[in-house]
Amino acid sequence: MQEVSVQQADFDPGAEIAALSADDAEAGAVASFVGLVRRDKHHGDVVAMTLEHYPGMTEQALAEIVTQARERWQIRRVRVIHRFGRLLPNERIVFVGVTSGHRHDAFAACEFIMDYLKTRAPFWKKEETPAGARWVDARESDDRALDRWK
Amino acid sequence: MQEVSVQQADFDPGAEIAALSADDAEAGAVASFVGLVRRDKHHGDVVAMTLEHYPGMTEQALAEIVTQARERWQIRRVRVIHRFGRLLPNERIVFVGVTSGHRHDAFAACEFIMDYLKTRAPFWKKEETPAGARWVDARESDDRALDRWK
């Protein structure tokens, strides 16, 4: 099973979850996360969002994050999918799914991968609003989210 | 949308995830969990598992757990499905899905609901192994898992 995909196309969370646990009777837990484009009232309605990335580095950064998760928790299978290109509100951006024998490892590894992805994977979002287009600023809370994994 | 279901029938995680975020452009995050029957080598191969529950109390206990989660985190939609009856290894037992504006609330509420469900919802598992049937003992780690939410 391919662990990391960076793609323009949409993905099917149900199919990914099914594949993660298929034919693995030792997997008792599947934790997963789907990130979506928010309309985000803060800066006015977001009409669309374009995700730019660094081809080549992106896949490598995501693979390294998965390796780190495997070193920290007893996990079985991992799947990370991140889209790029132009996406509309409510469209899917990212999928992270992790299976393990017991739920705590699956939850922790899934959230760890999301937290690291948010600060280490080279993606950049540009929002289109009625007032124009703007690059999204990095959130300080994303840096702080890493502190708990130190 | 119905928040809690206790049912014999299987469920479709992909359809549940899609319904959780449908038509909600403020939902940026969907955290979800699927629990599966493990073959569990500890006590010999599990051939099947039968889940007994306390009809009436089960639904009420799950609804109360969801209410507590809503009091603690900024979450949008919640879905909890728990099956009963006879299930085979690798079959789905439980689904918990939570949406929120930002990922931390969705992850925390989803894991909180699973931790509380494990110790507060009246379900009991009986495993069938080649050596006979046995009721599954409660795990001390499930009680300990609650400490972090105190």
Next chain:
Amino acid sequence: MTLKVLYFASVSEAIGLTAETIDLPAGVTTVGALRQRLGERHAALLTAKNLRAAVNRQMCGWDAPLADGDEVAFFPPVTGG
């Protein structure tokens, strides 16, 4: 005073009953006292490891009070999920 009493999982199996309706004996005012009284007929209620109880579908402690018409349940620690 009448109570409905339910038993689940290993407790039900050990006792050989899933439910019974009983007249609450005088002087039995708490779930803990009911457990002791029923334990005279159903030894498993006294020997079960970490027995749990609910009154009217709410988990409760042994000092929970009883009232006419209550539904009381005895069961082992839960193992769902």
Next chain:
Amino acid sequence: MTLKVLYFASVSEAIGLTAETIDLPAGVTTVGALRQRLGERHAALLTAKNLRAAVNRQMCGWDAPLADGDEVAFFPPVTGG
């Protein structure tokens, strides 16, 4: 000594370039020194808030050393996920 330099997102927009190939000037041995030197032509490299860099597709600090053929990238803090 030749380097490939990449720019992304707001940094790329400000500079008006996505990539360029440069001859590494003598005396420039770190990513930080390269930033200073390129900043003479591309002011955004000096003014960008929290500029980040990668060498050969690995995030790096400003003291990271440079070698012939390296791919160096400059970009703002990432905002994926």
